[in-house]
Amino acid sequence: MSKIEKLRGFKDYYPEDMQKREQIFSIMRETARNFGFLPIDYPSIELLEIYKIKSGDELLKQTYNFRDKSNREVTLIPEATPSTMRMLVARKDLIKPVKWYNIPKLWRYEEPQSGRNREHYQFNVDYFGETGVEVDVEVIALACETLDRLGLKNMYTVRINDRNLMEKILTKIGSQNIPSSISVIDHFRKESVESIKEKLAREGINGENLEKFIEFLSRSYPLSDIDEAFDKIGLELLNDRDYKEMRSELQSIYDKGYENVVYDPSTVRGLSYYTGIVFEGFDNEGKFRSIFGGGRYDRLSSLFEGQETPAVGFGMGDAVLENLLREKGLWQVENTEVSYFVIGMGKEGKKRAGNILYDLRRMKKTASMENSDRNISNSLKHASSMNFSHAIIVGEKELKENSITVKNLNSGEQKMLSLNNLSEL
RNA sequence: GCCGGGUUGGGGUAGGGGAUAUCCUUGGGGACUGUGGAUCCCCGGACCCGGGUUCAAUUCCCGGACCCGGCCCCA
Incomplete structure (x- = not known):
């Protein structure tokens, strides 16, 4: 065995796999271009500082950071959004809306496990400067179209929710701490119902409210079942603006031919900066982690000293996608080249x-x-x-x-x- | 950072306190100096690292590295 070893959590790609990866990346690029998104790129190293803006110490512990020769605290980029934001606010002359995509390499210093390495690629798409149902839909539809073109049509489900709507529900049923309740819900599928109940009770959600809410969380709802679900939970939200918006987004995505989309109250995303729609894509069998995830984050840009700019986007990692494609027998490259x-x-x-x-x-x-x-x-x-x-x-x-x-x-x-x-x- | 299971040629494996370490496959070459994929033959290639026990360790013990998976976290 060679003494020159690969670093823990990193992967080599030989031609047989690299050709497939290139094929996948070109499908991503072509689909993004078809949807009118333009390519950008940014450095693989950034000042550690820009991750402190929106994240806590937890993220900083998981970055590949070090001091450079000028003693600056820098890091291999752990995520795409801050760099994209930095680019956005640095240019005041950009014509809105700004629609960007890229496929950066990202690094995270954590224990490797299935679908998660220390280095990975992420197909990243952001839409800045406009709001509304069709804007959110465009971003989600792009994620769906990409997966369809990769051969995964009808093998995945997109779960969507709306942070504002969720906050209204939580307030109505008595939550005393919205962010904390959100993070409890984020663990809904990972922990026992008892443990979730106990934690929500501590947030101030009790009695019939708690029972109804748990039942509400326990499943996801296709377009045809949403009204009934919201009627059943009885919070008089059927005429709520956020509810109607979420509902018409679902309808619109469906109308555009992406039918595997459901409303899922337990999809909230852990991150605190989301301000509207949030969504995640999963394989139908639920074997893997999420294939992609994203949402609307209208206030993040103001943290980067820019004006507040509406934003919605998603990230799609290559690792889970590879696991899924392999499982579906779609990892082979059909060599048709002459x-x-x-x-x-x-x-x-x-x-x-x-x-x-x-x-x-x-x-x-x-x-x-x-x-x-x-x-x-x-x-x-x-x-x-x-x-x-x-x-x-x-x-x-x-x-x-x-x-x-x-x-x-x-x-x-x-x-x-x-x-x-x-x-x- | 924590927990569980692993590690024998490039890949997949058998074995085992002392022997030339097994088999399949891949790779290189030949049979075949103008026609491939089959077949046959030949060749190359491995006990993860360090320490301990022992006359003797690839085998047993301890530690580490790495791999697979899980927790934490999820951008």
Whole structure:
């Protein structure tokens, strides 16, 4: 075993996996572009300070931070939002709305576990400067469309909720501490009902209110069941503005063809800065952590010394996505690319093969050539195991006739082609 | 930071206080100097690290590293 070891929690990517990753990333980029989002990028290291603005010590403990040679406290970026915010508030001339995406590498210093490494990529999308149902919908729909294009249609469910609505419910049923109650609800699926009840009781939620609320939390609601659920909990919220907005968002997402979306009161997201809609995507079987998550955070920009700018966005990590795609048998790359392996025989043959190789490349064809002294049998074996779609053979016969032999390695068919007609390939 | 389970060639494994460490696969080569995937043959390649016990440790004990999973946290 080598003494040069990989760092804990990091992963290598060999071509067989890297090709799939690149394919996934191009689907993400293309989908974002189709939705009118533009690419940005930012450094992988930031001053530790910018994470202190919106987060507590807990996050700082989990960053890859260090002092640089000028003794500045810096960190490998643990999340995308602060850098994006920094860029947004630094430019006052940007035309609104600002629609940005990117796929940064992020780092977190914590114990590796399933779907979580110390380094990962996150597809990050943000929409700044506008509010309203259709804005939220656009962001959620982009997440859905991306997953659909990855082949996951009907294999995931988006759970949405609204922070404002949740706060109204909590107030009405007697919560004395909204943020603290939110964080109890955030653990709803992880802890026993008894433990949740006990904690909510401590927040001031008791009696019939508590029973009804627990029942309300216990399931999620497709479009058809929401009114009934809100009627049943009896808080007279059916005509509430936030309720109606949440409801029409659900309706709109559904109408756009993304039907696996439900209202889920237990989806609240742990983070304190969300101000409106929050959402998370899960695989239908509930085997993995969330595939993506996000929400509206209209007040965050003001913490970065900018004006208050409406914002909604999501992050989609590569690790859970990879787990899910592997489980669904969607991790293979179907190699449909046409590629050539040029085999020259003898000194003259090799020389000619070399020239053809570069002609092919200038024609934007993918091509390599045999540079070992193998016999033709082994060369073909090699070309085949390297997944070339075609072999081009240049031997004595071809040299004489100024031609090449093109062999399709999948079908076995082969034909002669004059050098003058190389463009017919 | 905490808890559980692991670690034998590149991958998957067998074994076991003393032996040339098993088998499959991958990789390289050949049979096959102008036609691949089959078959056969040959070759290369491993006991995670450190300490302890012992005449002797890859095997037993302790510690560490790493891997898998869980907790905390989740941006």
